[in-house]
Amino acid sequence: MKPLECPCGGAAPGQRPDARAPKYAACCGRFIDGGATPANAMELMRSRYTAYVLGDTAYLRATWDESTCPPDLDASDSGTRWLGLQIRRHTPVDADHEEVEFVARYKVGGRAHRLHEASRFTRNSDGKWLYVDGQIKEK
Numbered sequence: 001m002k003p004l005e006c007p008c009g010g011a012a013p014g015q016r017p018d019a020r021a022p023k024y025a026a027c028c029g030r031f032i033d034g035g036a037t038p039a040n041a042m043e044l045m046r047s048r049y050t051a052y053v054l055g056d057t058a059y060l061r062a063t064w065d066e067s068t069c070p071p072d073l074d075a076s077d078s079g080t081r082w083l084g085l086q087i088r089r090h091t092p093v094d095a096d097h098e099e100v101e102f103v104a105r106y107k108v109g110g111r112a113h114r115l116h117e118a119s120r121f122t123r124n125s126d127g128k129w130l131y132v133d134g135q136i137k138e139k
């Protein structure tokens with residue numbers, strides 16, 4: 001079952017906490033299900049967060065740079081419950097490299113966690129943005 005409202009909440013730098021979530025189909029759904037291509041690393045980052053929420057391993061693999069994608073990647077069976085995404089910063093480095101700093105909140109076994117990461121993205125020769133790797137800012 002696909003959600004009606006997008007799990008990413010339409011996160012963007014400076015977004016108000018009471019901002020209404022966009023419709024899934026108009027937000028990350030068009031990339032995950034619709035075959036549209038994210039125009040920049042921030043759109044890709046949001047859709048990858050949503051793919052984690054939905055347990056969509058195939059989408060995560062398809063948007064991960066081959067050289068850094070873990071071979072045993074599996075988002076489908078985790079006990080992780082994702083609670084929300086906040087985007088702190090979206091920084092274009094050059095035409096084919098961008099960074100996105102985000103905080104994702106989640107619960108495992110009833111315990112709350114937050115992942116604060118600065119992620120690096122690259123655009124391949126087909127014009128497709130891919131996740132490369134990330135630096136954890138704090139646990």
Ligand SMILES: [Zn+2]
Nearest residue numbers: 006008027028
């Ligand atoms: Zn979304």
